[in-house]
Amino acid sequence: QVQLGESGGGLVQAGASLRLSCVASGRTFSNYGMGWFRQAPGKEREFVAGIRWSGTTSYTDSVKGRFTISRDNAKNTLYLHMNTLKPEDTAVYYCAAAQRWYSDVTNRNEDNYWGQGTQVTVSS
Helix, strand or coil: CCEEEEECCEEEECCCCEEEEEEEECCCCCCCCEEEEEECCCCCCEEEEEECCCCCEEECHHHCCCEEEEEEHHHCEEEEEECCCCHHHCEEEEEEEECCCCCCCCCCHHHEEECCCEEEEEEC
16 A cells, blocks of 8 residues: 655744655655645645656746755655745645556646655744
């Protein structure tokens, strides 16, 4: 059974940094894309950052230069380093892992395994 568990969220002031972690269990994820999504109150879930099985990364424009996604395949762990946080980054952050070999994550529920989410709140 595949499980993803996020940690590292919290309440911080604008300009602060946080590191989110996502530990995966149930299989080895080195050959699968992984990523982070977020959902703010009253808004749809959106893509934040992704990392392919090859290590290639991608980001939504609003976080480029501030967030860094990385993975430690030996620990089956995904990270999201978030710097210079802004109030508009406030959301529940979800870890996702592609279900198919060598695939990227998408924003469709059926394409990924999903974590339970971790709250990030940035005060102004």
